[in-house]
Amino acid sequence: MRFLPGLLLPLVLLAACERAKQDMYDQPRYKTFAASTLFPDGASARMPPAGTQPRARGAFSDSTGGRKGGTAVQEDIAAETAQTNPYPVDLRLLKRGRERYMIYCLPCHSPVGDGDGLVVRRGFPAPPTYHQPRLREAPDRHIYEVITNGYGVMVPYADRIEPADRWAIVAFIRALQLSQNAPADGLPPDIRAKLDAQPETAAAAGATP
Template identity: 85%
Template sequence: MRALASILLCCCGLLAGCERAKQDMYDQPRYTTFAGSTLFPDGASARMPPAGTQPRARGAFAGSSGGRVGVAAVNTDIAAEQAQSNPYPVDLRLLERGRGRYMIYCLPCHSPVGDGDGMIVRRGFPAPPSFHQDRLRAAPDRHIYEVITQGYGVMLPYADRVEPADRWAIVAFIRALQLSQQAPADSLPPALKAQLDAQPGAAP
């Protein structure tokens, strides 16, 4: 009986410790703004951002004095967010940027060619629509931009990971993917047309 009482007493002590630890998680120690600290040599708790950090702000106050550093940069982001079609010249530099962002954020589901058969889909994730279907080939640039920004269906929003300029670069690359699967052979430059005609099984 005495042993049982000791075990119960020990269990009560452990439970009390768990409750205390849980409360500590709710009330974690933290510094108030501009409070001092003995943890760092300069005595300040607030730390400077690492070298090369680019401050950014999003939402309704992105263009305010507390937003991203540089009025020109802020205005560029705002203009990109409000554009109804791609505001950047579609050149090799933009397409390479879009391809890089696409490979990081889009390829796992949409696949390298944009047909919706990515590696994540092959492992059971719902397949996105192919970029090569008539509906998306005819969709305005802004539609694709908005889907990247806000998400659609099971696709999550990417606004917090992909900045406006990069969203438009992805849109440009998706348009290039669509063209790659639909371009008439006669529209190719002569050198590429000759290579295509030389492929086994090419139509005479």
């Protein structure tokens, strides 16, 4: 029995550690944009140091200790540094890219990527069409960088589109470009036969009837 207190003490300490860890998440904090006397400018919200990047993902970064969030962080870093699309371009990726494109890109770039979106028709500056030679020949990384950092009047989307989803959008944009500029010689035989049966359509596609 004299050993019982020695056994109970570690259990009490372990329980206290879990409670202390939860207190770190529930600690007192300022409301958004609340005033503060702690800083000279009187604001509680602080600008992050130059060059910092947000890395936390999910509720409690996937675990109360934050240990499981490391995998997602490494995946983000790999996607952010890739010069070409690091993911297999399959139907799943294209569906994801189409979904994200319809949410973030369609209002300006239009469903087919010609830059005639609804906000453009209401006076917003028109973005360039994806179907011009310059953008058809641009590397994947260029499109990814524009999504990330913005370009001209287009705002950056890095804070709302995750790196993997930016590559999915790039893949979908490539599919849009191909849909409007597919070489007739690369079409399946049955579709090529239908195309050859329509001289006007075949000539527009660059095929010989």
